[in-house]
Amino acid sequence: MATETHGAEEGGLVFHPMDQFKIEPAFGDGAIGMFTVTNATVWMALAVVATFALLVLGSSKRAMIPSRMQSVAELAYGFVYKMVEDICGKEGVKYFPYIMTLFMFIVCANFLGLIPTSFTPTSHFAVTVVLALAVFLTVTILGFVKNGAAFLGLFWVASAPLPLRPVLAIIELISYFVRPVSHSIRLAGNVMAGHAVIKVFAGFAAITVISPVSVVAITAMYGLEVLVSFIQAYVFTILTCVYLKDALHPSH
Amino acid sequence: MEGELAHIGAGLAAIGSGAAAIGVGNVAGNYLAGALRNPSAAASQTATLFIGIAFAEALGIFSFLVALLLMFAV
C-alpha cells in the first residue's frame, strides 16, 4: 500500500505531489456535502469571474479602436469563432456560444491554476468527465436529431470494401465510445501531470546542493505548463468541433 | 510486498510516457518536414497537427494515469 511507505523514504525527503489536488472546504472545516463551498468551488467561480472580466468588462466600451483588454477579448472571440467556422462550417456557428463557454472556462481555470498555491478544477476527473460527457451527449443527440438513422452511417464506412465494413463498424463504434474517456482524461491528465511534476521538483529543493537545479527545473516546467494550459484548452475545443462536425455531417 | 510490486508496475507504466513522447515527436517532425516542403499549405494544417499531437499524447497520459493509480490508489 502506498500509505505505509509514503513520507518515510529517502531520508526525510517527502513528496506530496497529489496533495495540491485535495478538495477542502473553503470556509471552516467539516465534511464535504453536496453544496459545500470548497476550494474547487472558489476557483471555478474565479474562472467564471475571469471570463466575465475579460469578455464583458473588457468589451464594455465598445471602442472602435480597442483597448488592450478589448483586443484580447476580440482575439479570443475570433480564435474560437474561426475554429468553429473552419471545422463545422456555417451550420456549426449556431453552437459557437456553447463551444466558447467550454473554451473560456477551461482556459481560465487552467491559467488560474498556474498561480502558486491555487487550485486547478480542470485537474479533477469529476470536472473533465462532466465536460466531456456533455460534449458526447450533445453530439450524439444532435447527430440523431439532425440526421436520424443516417447518423449511424458514421460507423458504416461506405468507401471500404464490403467484407471489411462490419469489422470497421466495430472499431468505429469502440472509438466513438472511447472519445469521452480520452477527451476527459487527456485534459485532466495533462494538467495533473504538469502540476505533479512541478511539485516533485519542488520536493527536491529540500536538498541544498540540488536546489538550484530544482529551481531551474521548476521554472522550465512552469513555462511548459503555461503552454500546455493553453494547448489543452485548444485541443479540447478543437476536438469538440470535430465531434460536432461528425454530428452535422456524418458522411465520411 | 503488494506495495512494492505496485511501485515496480508504476515504473513500468511510466515507460509508456516515453513511447508517447516518440509518437508526439513523430507527428511534429513529419509536420515540420511537410511544412518545409510546402510552406503555403502549412498554416491550414496546424489544427490537424494539434489533433494528432493530442491523440498521440492521450495514450501517454493513459500510461501516466496507470502509473499514478498504481502509486497512490492500489
Place this chain on the structure above:
Amino acid sequence: MATETHSAADAAAAGPGMPQLDFSTWGNQIFWLVLALIATYLILSRVALPRIGAVLAERQGTITNDIAAAEDLKAKAIEAEAAYDKALLDARAEAQRIVAAAKAEIQADLDVAISKADAEIAAKAAESAKAISEIRASALENVKVVAKDTTKEIVAAMGGKADAKTVTAAVTARMKG
C-alpha cells in the same frame, strides 16, 4: 482500492492517494461545475458574444467604408495629377509658342535693321565712289594743266614759240593715248 476506504475526513487528514478518485467529492464538484458552466454560458450568450460580435461587425463596416473612401480619394488624386500634368503640358506649349513668336519678332527687327544698315552702307559707298571719281577727274584736269604748262615751258625753253592752241591740242591728244 484504498480510495474506497477514504472518507472525506481521511482525505482532509493528509492521507495519500489521488484526491481525483475520492468519489465522495464528485457530487459537490459536479454541482458547482454545472452551475459555473451555466453561468458562463449565460454571460457569454446573453452579453459578451453579441456585443463583441457587434463591435467586430461595426469595425468591419467602418474599415470597408474607410477603404472605399480611400479608393475615392485615390481616384481623385489621380485625376488631379492628370489635370496637373495637362496644365503643365499646356504651359510648356504656350511657353514654346511665346518663345517662337519672340524669336520671329526679333528676327524681323533684325532683318529690317540689317537691310537699313545695308542701304546706308550702299549709300555711303556710292557717295564715296562719287567723291573718288570727282577726285580722279580733278586730278586728271590738274595733270592736263600741268602738262600744258610744262609743254609751253619746254617749248619756250627750246626757243620756239608755243602756240597755246596747238599745245593744248597736242597735250590732249597725248593724254588720250
